Amino acid sequence: MNAGKLLSYIILAIVVIAFVVSIALKGFLVTVGAFLTLFIFSFLYKDNPYYKFAEHLFVGASAAYWMSMGFWKTMVPNLFGKLYPPMVAWAVPALKNNPAQPLMLIPLVLGILLLMRLSSKAGWISRWALAFIVGTTAGLNLVRYLRSDFIQQINNTVFSLYVTNASGFDLGATISNVIIFGGVICGLIYFFFSKEHKGAFGAGARTGIIVLMITFGASFGYTVMARISLLVGRMQFLFGDWLGMIR
Amino acid sequence: MNIFEKMVGLDRRWVFLFLFVVVTGAYFFRNSFSVNVTTTREVRSIYDFVENLDPGSKILISFDYDPSSLAELHPMSRAILMQCFRKGVRVIGVTLSQYGAGMVEEAFRKFGSEADSLYNTHVEYGKDYCFIGYRPYPGFVILGMGENFRIFFPRDYYDTPLDDLPIMQGVRNYDDIEGVIAITSGTTADMWVIYGNARYNMPLALGVTGVMATDYYPYLGNAIFGLIGGWKGAAEYEKLIGEKDAATAGMPAQVAAHLTIVLFILIGNIGFLLSRRSKKTGN
Structure with a gap:
């Protein structure tokens, strides 16, 4: 066993012992938070497996949280809950008495078209949904940006030079x-x-x-x-x- | 390698270590020296805005940040909420950050109970404040709230219908509240300006991270009536409400860190100039 490997094992042992002692003294969540902070700070010295572990954990947890929030806060109330409320009433009872809105089929279809990007042959169909997004956003932004970032900015520069x-x-x-x-x-x-x-x-x-x-x-x-x-x-x-x- | 070249080629890890020691030292001994925080017009205008509201008036505070910006933006959130609770100004809370909902809910409960113990108030959910939660796509949510809060938020964070909350009685859109204060750590600030103020013309103030602050100064006086930039802005607000908290406590560390960085910039530049001169003279 070379010196470098021995040193990594010693560091790992110290981290594990400190982690266990800290859990006993301060509780699990505070300890995990503290160790993850130290792992991230360790990058300031140089890249290392502890930093990688914390980084990957953060990316994975964030992605999972974002996905679940997207599903429960967007898809369920805005799509399924409006398209066919009984479908999600078991999970969100508040949506039970909502009237069904067949018009929600349009965003559903646009959403499915967008997913066509995953197909190499049918990928071009996603451009229809993208065109809708780009057109809507450009139309919304154009007028508003003109006012806040152009006209108002000029207005802010036209003033008396003798106050x-x-x-x-x-x-x-x-x-x-x-x-x-x-x-x-x-x-x-x-x-x-x-x-x-x-x-x-x-x-x-x-x-x-x-x-x-x-x-x-x-x-x-x-x-x-x-x-x-x-x-x-x-x-x-x-x-x-x-x-x-x-x- | 002469001393000047060594100064230029200093390993950045020494800079990190030195900075860490300085900031830690300054924070530990923060009570030994104080930093005189002077208040600026842009922060004072937000304080005055809230202070001049009648008890029972309603404002919307949008907490558009997540735990990664908590250290920087929570102090200003706390200061504004404490002033509102003390004044009896009612707060409708919302977050447009997908990671922010749990953090904002906890902040309301924590600062509400702090206000109760500090000012002898009885801050009550549904009457003095409410938290309507999170919805994705900030631009559309801001536009939607301009028509009717209930389009995107038929129910609050706790699944109570908005119409059942006393604070929401008679509140349909921005016309029924006194103004909006958006505390944000990202592009949501732009959306409040272009979709909120430019479309609905409601009084808007921003609380932003230090990194963002200079980008929003040009909007002062037209799109926004006030701006709180980073910890310095939060420390100013704490001074205005007469309460020294996290931002004020961190100012000695800020001053020490800035002086350290100025010192390293000077060392680096002096080293660069002298090493260039010594190369020219051939020494």
């Missing part, structure tokens, strides 16, 4: 508006490629890059905060709920 309030000139709001207005204009100039970025236009484009860099920096700062929040959350669990070292 006054009850006490007179508002320096802070004026500076804020000038920065927003200038930032938007310079950002747009940077993405305008039909004219060479030279002279005053080039200066605007370079300012646009600076604005973009500041935006990326702010995003990075927020991302660090988000990740540290998750780390602290896990630490609260490990040191608090599991080890009882912090309250």
